Amino acid sequence: MIHLLNIRKSYENVAESAPVLGFRELHIGAGERVALTGESGSGKTTLLNMLSGLLVPDVGEVRIDGTNIAALSEAQRDRFRAANIGYVFQTFHLLQGYTVQENVELGALFARGHQEAGRAAFLLESVGLEHRRRHLPNQLSVGQQARVALARALMNKPRVLLADEPTGALDPETGRQVLALLLDSAQQYGITMVCATHDPGVAAAFDKIVRVEDLQ
Ligand SMILES: Nc1ncnc2c1ncn2[C@@H]1O[C@H](COP(=O)(O)OP(=O)(O)OP(=O)(O)O)[C@@H](O)[C@H]1O
Ligand SMILES: [Mg+2]
Incomplete structure (x- = not known):
């Protein structure tokens, strides 16, 4: 499903001889x-960004269902991401000027050119936020924002769900709820999921643990 081959990635603006990932x-x-576990600075976010096509490796292939997204143009990667990949960012990146409902709908607008109010409402209900649809993101708790970010990531029925420390900013109980929602959603819809985390308790809930340091 996901296959990365002979990867090297460095950041051009940094005078380091060793690549961040190799x-x-x-x-x-x-x-x-x-x-996806590893020390702070080991390259977890860098790897997630390559899986989403937000970054391309200097060398190597990033194959998702047979498509090497590292060889696509930026516009093609944007389209591929919109159609295939859901991303729950570490700080959620919700658009502050838009309601919860609009935040979830906007992904579909970009990917398919039309809004899908019904599906957005269904997903918000499935994460327990139907009563918060008209609120703005800054009127929500951090755990509620995490659930909006998950609903938005599921909007386009992605084949791959990426999450970057989705429970990092949450208290333990809310973190457990959001983690369960992520894992259950992936299982329910048959989505392949990659989740960066510092927390061994979170990592233990997954089918498999990949330590970034062990890849190198
Ligand atoms: N935009 C950038 N420009 C230059 N260097 C960067 C950039 N982004 C990340 N790095 C460097 O790349 C390395 C990997 O960073 P990355 O953010 O992938 O680590 P991480 O494993 O996600 O860390 P954390 O657990 O703290 O989130 C770090 O040494 C970091 O300083
Ligand atoms: Mg990171």
């Missing part, structure tokens, strides 16, 4: 739910 191979099977 490894021969990473394979993730269809429907697998994988925790």
Whole structure:
């Protein structure tokens, strides 16, 4: 499903001789739910950004369902991401000028050219936020914002769900609820999931743990 080959990635603006990431191979099977662990600065976010096509490696292939997204143009990667990938960012990146409902709908607007109010409402209900649809993101608790970010990431029925420390800013109980929602959503819809986390308790809930340091 996901296959990375002969990856090297460095950041041009930094005078470091060693690349941030360099490894021969990473394979993730269809429907697998994988925790990505590693020290701070080991490259977890960099790897997630390459899986989403927000970043391309200097060298190597990032194959998702057979498409090497590293070889696509930026516009093609944007389209591929909109159609295939849901991303729950670490700080959620909700659009502050838009309601909860609009935040969830906007992904579909970009991907398919029309809004889908019904699906957005369905997803908001499934994360327990139907009563917060008309609120603005800054009127929500952090845990509620995490659930909006999950609903938005599921909007386009992605084949791959990426999450970057989705429970990092949450108290333990809310963190457990959001983690369960993420894992259950991936399982229910057969989505392949990769989730970066510092927390061994979170990592243990996944089918498989990949330590970034062990790839190198
Ligand atoms: N835009 C950038 N420009 C230059 N260097 C960067 C950039 N983004 C990340 N790096 C460097 O790349 C390395 C990996 O960063 P990355 O954010 O992928 O780590 P991480 O494992 O996600 O860390 P954390 O657990 O703290 O989120 C770090 O050394 C970081 O300083
Ligand atoms: Mg990170």
